[in-house]
Amino acid sequence: MSGASTPSNDQPQQTWSQRFEGSLHPAIEVFNASIGFDIQLIEYDLTGSQAHAKMLAKQGIISESEATQLVDGLAQIRAEHRAGTFHPTIADEDVHFAVENRLTEICGAIGKKLHTGRSRNDQVGTDTRLYLRDQIGQIRVALRAYQAALVSHAEQHVETLIPGYTHLQRAQPISLAHHLLAYTEMAERDWQRLGDVLKRVNISPLGAGALAGTTFPIDRHYSAELLGFEDVYRNSLDAVSDRDFAVEFLAAASLIMAHLSRISEEVIFWASQEFSFVKLTDACATGSSIMPQKKNPDVPELVRGKVGRVYGHLQAMLTVIKGLPLAYNKDFQEDKEGLFDAVKTVNACLEAMTILFNEGLEFKPQRLAEAVAEDFSNATDVADYLATKGVPFREAYNLVGKVVRTSLAANKLLKDLTIEEWQALHPAFEPDIYEAIAPRQVVAARNSFGGTGFEQVREALQIVKSRLN
Numbered sequence: 001m002s003g004a005s006t007p008s009n010d011q012p013q014q015t016w017s018q019r020f021e022g023s024l025h026p027a028i029e030v031f032n033a034s035i036g037f038d039i040q041l042i043e044y045d046l047t048g049s050q051a052h053a054k055m056l057a058k059q060g061i062i063s064e065s066e067a068t069q070l071v072d073g074l075a076q077i078r079a080e081h082r083a084g085t086f087h088p089t090i091a092d093e094d095v096h097f098a099v100e101n102r103l104t105e106i107c108g109a110i111g112k113k114l115h116t117g118r119s120r121n122d123q124v125g126t127d128t129r130l131y132l133r134d135q136i137g138q139i140r141v142a143l144r145a146y147q148a149a150l151v152s153h154a155e156q157h158v159e160t161l162i163p164g165y166t167h168l169q170r171a172q173p174i175s176l177a178h179h180l181l182a183y184t185e186m187a188e189r190d191w192q193r194l195g196d197v198l199k200r201v202n203i204s205p206l207g208a209g210a211l212a213g214t215t216f217p218i219d220r221h222y223s224a225e226l227l228g229f230e231d232v233y234r235n236s237l238d239a240v241s242d243r244d245f246a247v248e249f250l251a252a253a254s255l256i257m258a259h260l261s262r263i264s265e266e267v268i269f270w271a272s273q274e275f276s277f278v279k280l281t282d283a284c285a286t287g288s289s290i291m292p293q294k295k296n297p298d299v300p301e302l303v304r305g306k307v308g309r310v311y312g313h314l315q316a317m318l319t320v321i322k323g324l325p326l327a328y329n330k331d332f333q334e335d336k337e338g339l340f341d342a343v344k345t346v347n348a349c350l351e352a353m354t355i356l357f358n359e360g361l362e363f364k365p366q367r368l369a370e371a372v373a374e375d376f377s378n379a380t381d382v383a384d385y386l387a388t389k390g391v392p393f394r395e396a397y398n399l400v401g402k403v404v405r406t407s408l409a410a411n412k413l414l415k416d417l418t419i420e421e422w423q424a425l426h427p428a429f430e431p432d433i434y435e436a437i438a439p440r441q442v443v444a445a446r447n448s449f450g451g452t453g454f455e456q457v458r459e460a461l462q463i464v465k466s467r468l469n
């Protein structure tokens with residue numbers, strides 16, 4: 001059946017009770033089996049089973065020597081799996097049966113004692129939680145690396161200016177570091193959110209049995225403790241039928257993807273000839289098969305394109321649990337592939353974006369400086385200037401609107417107006433207007449808490465860096 005050694009063919013293939021006379025239709029056997037994908041849970045299945053065996057011995061349900069044989073047998077399966085010699089087949093149905101079958105080959109009849117006081121229903125819930133707990137830890141580490149990559153650019157570009165946009169129209173110039181730190185804040189929430197999800201992932205369903213608990217004097221708290229769970233489910237029905245934690249994880253994963261997709265979109269247009277705010281290095285760009293001049297931003301495009309997979313898995317999971325009666329239903333087997341793919345996608349995208357920011361792109365300060373000097377994004381500052389000289393803001397705003405219109409018609413920028421022209425518009429204008437509307441000054445002056453003023457940005461950068469340590 002499973003295993004490194006040749007399976008004996010003199011036993012029925014079926015793992016269920018003798019209630020069954022016939023065997024499964026071969027196509028249904030394939031349809032029913034989850035071994036093709038839940039083999040990914042094997043390390044967690046082995047760990048969970050070892051804890052269960054120890055608990056059974058502690059409670060006197062099996063003997064110490066039996067527990068030792070089971071724990072060692074499970075360790076042997078782990079070694080076989082890692083060596084690539086453990087090859088379960090469709091006949092094993094799922095990872096849980098595959099392990100139990102192989103354990104029985106290794107330990108003989110004692111292997112059949114492992115499943116005492118347990119069901120695959122609490123077992124699969126345990127495995128999935130242990131898996132997700134590990135993965136959440138890894139994704140949080142990856143989020144930190146991604147933040148660090150953004151920070152390395154932010155540190156260099158506190159005083160590099162970039163046009164700030166609303167409606168993708170030039171609005172006000174900002175510090176490039178401020179722009180990048182907005183994304184580290186999103187990643188910070190993602191990191192925190194995963195920590196919150198972890199609280200509800202890290203609860204043990206083990207020992208809930210099929211649905212109702214068990215007649216054996218098990219100690220659920222002990223097996224939970226061995227497995228590092230923070231708590232145990234209080235209700236056995238809820239324990240085997242709760243997949244809320246998977247939904248929560250997928251929601252958190254979806255937001256990570258949303259955030260990565262937003263920055264991807266910006267990188268894509270920054271790299272366009274029209275913007276030219278960044279240059280893609282050869283490490284992360286690809287060429288066209290027919291247009292030799294092209295350098296394509298494949299990394300952010302792929303990240304943007306992969307978002308739908310994770311959103312889709314969230315939707316699928318919500319739909320799986322919808323309308324399910326208590327307790328376990330086979331529908332739950334559909335929870336795994338989406339989770340696995342979401343984990344893989346988020347990890348891959350975080351890694352790719354980290355590499356992109358570490359070595360795949362360079363900002364072009366010269367071009368950015370030209371960009372902020374070539375527009376009317378300092379118009380608000382003219383209005384603010386008049387307001388500080390006592391002109392009511394709305395009146396100042398209207399006046400500046402007129403200035404922008406006449407300047408546009410004369411093909412001039414605000415900085416090109418002569419002092420006579422300014423004073424003809426309003427007597428409150430003095431020669432310090434030129435300093436007040438210089439891009440650098442415009443940015444530096446926005447020193448309100450959380451604003452783009454350099455002082456604020458430097459403080460924010462310190463805080464972000466301290467989180468990384």
Ligand code: ARG
Nearest residue numbers: 034094120121124328332333
């Ligand atoms: N392969 C199953 C799953 O993924 C394991 C639990 C099966 N339980 C059952 N009662 N058929 O959910």
